[in-house]
Amino acid sequence: xxxxxxxxxxxxxxxxYIRTLEEQLAVCEERNKAQELLxxxxxxxxDLFAGEISRIKAENEKIRKEK
Numbered sequence: 288x289x290x291x292x293x294x295x296x297x298x299x300x301x302x303x304y305i306r307t308l309e310e311q312l313a314v315c316e317e318r319n320k321a322q323e324l325l326x327x328x329x330x331x332x333x334d335l336f337a338g339e340i341s342r343i344k345a346e347n348e349k350i351r352k353e354k
Contacts, residue, residue, distance in 0.1 A: 291299070
């Protein structure tokens with residue numbers, strides 16, 4: 288059985304750890320992109336909702352003035 292020297296083993300373990308961290312970073316970046324897209328969509332929906340609320344308020348005000 289061949290045993291690696293401690294330095295070689297440490298370097299190998301560090302390489303594995305770095306690859307694991309890189310994979311985790313990639314997952315986090317994908318989640319961030321998905322969250323950014325969701326926030327953009329929610330902002331658009333809020334803009335539409337605010338526009339509809341304003342339109343309804345204006346219509347209600349017009350109806351009150353006509354009475």
